Amino acid sequence: MMAHGRHTYHLVDMSPWPLTGSISAMMLTTGLVKWFHQFNMDLLILGLIATILTMIQWWRDIVRESTFQGLHTTRVVSGLKLGMILFITSEVLFFFAFFWAFFHSSLSPAVEIGCCWPPTGIKPFNPFQIPLLNTAILLASGATVTWSHHALLNSDRRQALQGLTLTVILGFYFTALQALEYYEAPFTIADSVYGSTFFVATGFHGLHVIIGSCFLLVCLGRMFFNHFSSSHHFGFEAAAWYWHFVDVVWLFLYISIYWWGS
Secondary structure, eight states: OTTTTSOSOOOOOOOSHHHHHHHHHHHHHHHHHHHHHHOOOHHHHHHHHHHHHHHHHHHHHHHIIIIISOOOOHHHHHHHHHHHHHHHHHHHHHHHHHHHHHHHHHSSOOGGGTSSSSOTTOOOOOTTSHHHHHHHHHHHHHHHHHHHHHHHHTTOHHHHHHHHHHHHHHHHHHHHHHHHHHHTOSSOTTSHHHHHHHHHHHHHHHHHHHHHHHHHHHHHHHHHTTOOOSSOOHHHHHHHHHHHHHHHHHHHHIIIIIIITO
């Protein structure tokens, strides 16, 4: 505080990770395009490795700042909470665009797709099979992460670890089932506007589930090493907020695209 002019804010040190993160993301995106068009995964794998290394080292620095250096004061945590709220708000608007595209096409189907929804020739998924199971899995994971959070607030480390471990397992189980669903899909992303809206909306949600699962997995490691207390655990709280957002988006996806849209 003395070095930064007697204020309660945290001025971060110089860090290479925003630069390496942006370069890694560009490599990852370009590698995906190269894989789709040339069936060559070299750049994709390199971008994935660079992204993972950036994530690990960036997380390490933030954990050091918050847990060991004590730089995340009450004022700093308040700013972090506002930042997380704004981030989740931007994610809501991100998915709103996909729902807009879906309802724009489904409520008034064009003549090119047979004036009906689902379009002529498309066989949609049965909403009462894997999609319903995935809904139950995500709702259960929302309950377990809440259980873990309340246990942490009550300084019950054992139950907090149990609840968070179950949440991570359920998150990766959801991802495995969605991968199986994609593998057995009777249509592709190239099959009219139905395939495009279905795979883009559910695919981006699946990506968010993977990100949220990794977020919670890091929190599980930190909880195991006693980085959190009942009064100082915003890293875990942010992960829980993000996970609840993922849950709510899936409910809208299931009701609109899987059930009503089929």
